[in-house]
Amino acid sequence: MRLIFFQPDIPQNLGASIRLAACFGAGLDVIEPCSFPLKDKALRRAALDYRPLTDYQRYSSYEKWQQTRPPGRVILFTTKGATPLWNFAFQPGDQLMFGRESAGVPDEVHQNADERVVIPMAKGARSLNVSMSAGIALAEAMRQLA
DSSP, X not given: OEEEEESOSOHHHHHHHXXXXXXXXXXXXXXXXXXXXXXXXXXXXXXXXOGGGSOEEEESSHXXXXXXXXXSOEEEEOTTOSEEGGGOOOOTTOEEEEOBTTTBOOHHHHHHOSEEEEOOOOTTOOOOOHHHHHHHHHHHHHHHHO
């Protein structure tokens, strides 16, 4: 199982997601450019010393990631998702993709995803924090595959 973050905006969210991936034994891909330097102090503080515990890969662009990504379905988590998380069946090798906090993913990335999933929320709620969304999604995927 891998987490993929498309052009993240907030270093603390990426840092928390690195910790999440390390604790769950998941890989983590970052598709750049990010809205912050990846050597940012806030990222280091949020990730603590967990980065070496994760299969962490950086890609300079979406195109570079596509050229080298491992096999498996790309499951895009989006507020425009077609399938609620609780109705989705995960498979080994799935890659869980999350977009920018400010803008999600471009249409091309959305269309290239194998599946689109939405995390159901209470009426009137707009969105969850991206690292919280990744935690919810990864926990459900791993629960299903246990």
